[in-house]
Amino acid sequence: MFSDDPIVRVKDAQIFQGGKPILDNVNFSIQKGEFIYLIGRTGSGKTSLLKTLYADLPLQQGHIAISDFELHNIRKKDIPYLRRKLGIVFQDFQLFFDRTVTENLIFVLRATGWYDSAKMKKRIAEVLMQVGLGSVGNKMPHQLSGGEQQRIVVARALLNEPLLLLADEPTGNLDPEVAEEILKLFFDINKSGTAVLMATHNHAFLQTHPARVLQCYQGQVQDSITEGLSSTGY
Numbered sequence: 001m002f003s004d005d006p007i008v009r010v011k012d013a014q015i016f017q018g019g020k021p022i023l024d025n026v027n028f029s030i031q032k033g034e035f036i037y038l039i040g041r042t043g044s045g046k047t048s049l050l051k052t053l054y055a056d057l058p059l060q061q062g063h064i065a066i067s068d069f070e071l072h073n074i075r076k077k078d079i080p081y082l083r084r085k086l087g088i089v090f091q092d093f094q095l096f097f098d099r100t101v102t103e104n105l106i107f108v109l110r111a112t113g114w115y116d117s118a119k120m121k122k123r124i125a126e127v128l129m130q131v132g133l134g135s136v137g138n139k140m141p142h143q144l145s146g147g148e149q150q151r152i153v154v155a156r157a158l159l160n161e162p163l164l165l166l167a168d169e170p171t172g173n174l175d176p177e178v179a180e181e182i183l184k185l186f187f188d189i190n191k192s193g194t195a196v197l198m199a200t201h202n203h204a205f206l207q208t209h210p211a212r213v214l215q216c217y218q219g220q221v222q223d224s225i226t227e228g229l230s231s232t233g234y
């Protein structure tokens with residue numbers, strides 16, 4: 001792959017959920033280092049689209065390429081390798097509450113092929129620094145605030161230096177000020193070169209931190225760059 005190739009290319013894709021089509025004729029690309037919001041009403045298909053990108057929902061029609069992986073014919077055994085290119089911040093992937101922060105992070109590193117203790121320790125220190133929580137490694141998740149826990153979830157997503165962070169409502173359960181801090185964290189991560197695709201209902205973000213927007217609306221995905229957005233879509 002050439003370095004200026006898009007990280008994600010979606011061409012004429014149809015997104016299915018529970019056997020029924022949710023989004024049709026989906027076309028967009030994501031370039032290295034882009035920041036993109038994904039918006040749309042409840043039930044419009046944001047989560048389904050994100051799940052299709054990380055191969056949790058099968059792609060039944062059209063083409064999606066992520067880095068070197070073609071999703072329409074991806075083999076089951078290649079899915080873990082695809083996911084190493086992606087950092088995932090989803091409500092379904094909570095921290096283990098019976099382990100320390102460091103143990104939570106070691107679990108993911110081991111599961112993704114790391115075994116050298118010194119290297120794991122170094123990488124954990126790096127990601128904790130990156131999310132501004134350098135000193136919490138020995139704490140249990142319940143000893144942290146909601147915003148701090150979310151920072152650890154982001155740190156976990158960064159462990160394998162993903163090309164793209166996929167985030168589904170990462171600020172959903174947080175106070176407005178804490179939500180803003182988490183948003184800033186995503187922008188900081190983005191500045192260091194990681195692309196971000198973030199589903200959100202928080203439209204104030206679009207004003208305070210403008211970026212490209214994809215909008216799920218009436219079974220289609222509209223792109224603020226190529227066609228503008230529907231103001232009635234959210």
Ligand SMILES: Nc1ncnc2c1ncn2[C@@H]1O[C@H](COP(=O)(O)OP(=O)(O)OP(=O)(O)O)[C@@H](O)[C@H]1O
Pocket residue numbers: 017018019022040041042043044045046047048049216
């Ligand atoms: N597991 C499932 N089985 C069947 N249908 C589902 C399933 N999950 C979601 N759906 C349906 O798929 C459609 C899209 O849902 P999706 O969760 O992708 O929307 P969303 O835009 O992320 O919504 P929200 O903003 O509420 O998170 C909805 O009609 C929903 O009811």
